Amino acid sequence: MADESGVGLAGEVRTLCDVIRTALGPFGANKLLVGADGNVQTTASSTELLNSLEVDDPAVTLVSSTATGFRERHGDGAGSVVALVGALLAEAERLRERGLHPTAIEQGYRTGLETALTTLDRTARSLDEYGPSAVARIALTGTRDPSARGAVADQVAAAVERIGDEVGSGDAGPGARDAIQVVSRTGGAAAETELVEGVVLDRNQTTPAMPRTPDRRGVAVLSSTVDVPTVGTEMGRVSRRVDLDVDSFEEREAVADYERSAFAERLDAAVEAGCGAVFTGQAINERVENELAARDVLGVERLDADELRRIARTTGTTVVPTLEQVTTETLGDAAVRVERKAGRDMTFVTDGAGETVYTLFCRAPDPRSATAFERSVESAVAAAAAAVRDGRVVPGGGAAEATAAEAVRREARSIPDRSQFAAEAFGDALMTVPRALGRTAGMDAWEAEVRLRVARSEGRDAVGVDALVGTTRDVLAEDAIVDPLPIRRATLTAATELATQLVRIDERLPATDLGDDAEDQEEMGLGPAGGAGRPNAD
Incomplete structure (x- = not known):
């Protein structure tokens, strides 16, 4: 009945995760999608990629549906979830090859997650220092024009701040997403986006x-x-019917x-x-x-x-x-x-x-750009709403993940059992986000990681990757790069939960096989599956 091990399942999922990982950031690589009907399109949107891929593998479907559900719930961060899942599964495969049991891997991952979440809370800053416009600007990956990003981010922030208490309803701003609609139209430039008080x-x-x-x-x-x-x-x-x-x-x-x-x-x-x-x-x-x-x-x-x-x-x-x-x-x-x-x-x-x-009425020169820009504006609305709701942000550009990774590796040394290896691996997996941002920005990914580690050793936890400039810097300085704390926490939690589920899979069992085996055993006189047959009482 079993046709694949957990490692095999993880391998297929990691292929999907690698595709999504290279699309992270403002310079994420475009993917050429060729549909079954021959229709061809290009996109760098993680959500559009997940929705467009035609897959039958149940594990891949689970990852895709989880990421889609994450975006529907939080409005942003689906790509980071998938990328982290891929990194965690790669580390888990390496640990399993070394003989570490899935239970120990799960324990180490959960310990690492707890430490990472604590570190995120510790490194969080007040939103008042940077404003929701800075959060929205970072989420606007649909345009690389600095002036357009700034103008649209200001409009998003203005709308989010004006709706006030509406931001507080829901997990990461569904109330805000209901009060702020994004409509896109082909024709014009992104800078022509306008904020309309009302419905369009x-x-x-x-x-x-x-x-x-x-x-x-x-x-x-x-x-x-x-x-x-x-x-x-x-x-x-109706009391009676008349023909x-x-x-x-x-x-x-x-x-x-x-x-x-x-x-x-x-x-x-x-x-x-x-x-x-x-x-x-x-x-x-x-x-x-x-x-x-x-x-x-x-x-x-x-x-x-x-x-x-x-x-x-x-x-x-x-x-x-x-x-x-x-x-x-x-x-x-x-x-x-x-x-x-x-x-x-x-x-x-x-x-x-x-x-x-x-209503944010967005403009873009062609249909593909209009769709991508609309999605990024929706992400900006969700990110700004989440930040306003919680009031805290963390350094962006992978800085928060790098700081959490260092804390997890340090905490792992105090674990007395074999799950220590898994906790260390969890810390290593967290670096996939800053590495991906560096790589898509044209930097040497490993050199960027080394710079981030050196900065942590010197106590500089705000050093991250500025993908638009193509270097590492203090991301809380001028033109701050910040992410909403609630979405970063939710991203780590969702990725860890999904990865541990996949790590513990050891077989894929079609439900029809179970039924066929039960029938075969009964025909052989062995009774129900899982136990020996009993003689007929009669």
Whole structure:
């Protein structure tokens, strides 16, 4: 049944991890992805790489899903998690070849993790010394233009600081990510990115006849299709069902006239209540589009749940099923307009009466750049939010990992059993991040590591790799390079947990094999798997 050892499984995972490791940092290597359909694209985004790779190996799938889940939860750091997993597995393979049992490896790794987390807490600085803009700037790997990075980072920091308490909800800022949406559009440069107070939708009105800027500020958010009511349908509980038989053309026309009249009454009532814009998650039927346009109502259809929620949040709208439920009390209040941006009409919902939400409207010259830049801005939002929430940062550029690695190796010398070797290996694995940053920046990776170790021996824990300059320096000096402490802690924890799970795998067992073996044993009279058969009681 077993076809691979844990070492074999780790080897396949490490291949994936090596690919991701070389994409770390602002100068991460691009990967040429060739899809099954022949579509070719290049990317240096760890998340996009993980999502695009077509793999069947269960261990590789586990790593990929863990990294994807980490990004969804924390918004940043998925690439570092995968790179660290690869380094930990490489060290574990070396230890296993020397005869160290997986249990001892796990014990040493967990001891190393505890020491590393303690060291991160000890080396943390107050965010007030550097500001959230510095955190956002480091996470913006989607552009290498210093002026663009600085301008966008300032906008990200401004939005994160303005939403205040929203940063505190969730693990690393899901509240912030809900209050700050990132929208990208091809056309223009990254420096043209703008911060909009409100919601920006990549959609326009359903028909050009509708107004681009309604006079009325009332906003209705609907959950169902906007269409004429069908005779016999009612909202709420139905006490009885009535079948309507229509035989003649005149009768059908009469029913249609009644339905159109009923819709007109509902629409007039909504307009009288102040409705100027209708947003729905379903469709706006073609036969009512002109009715909306004639009453100066802008309609936008097929919005997803997140977009509807953000609109309701910023306008103070109560989401209702149909126009029939729209009243003065359920309407929200905001300025709605359709504006042409980057060669395409987009809908802006601003100056809302509800909670404050922001949209970072990003620009890039081509689709690939737009996608990469949007992902990096999302990472910047998450990183800045995590830093503001916790109030602490650590030296970036691999400096925090180098300091933790030195502390782990020093602590390992006091461990009296064989897990000491694993703890030392854990410290060595932590250096994979600064080595990768140095290598992708064109430096000699091992020379960079030596410089970092010498700095630690001299008590300089803020020396790290400045990938943009291509050297090692005090990363807390001018143009500080800092990372949010919560994400760095979560990265080490997630990588260690996943690596120890993989290290303890000794066999891969298809579930069908277990069932087949059980059936074979029963046929041979051996009874259930795992025990000898018993004679029939009868």
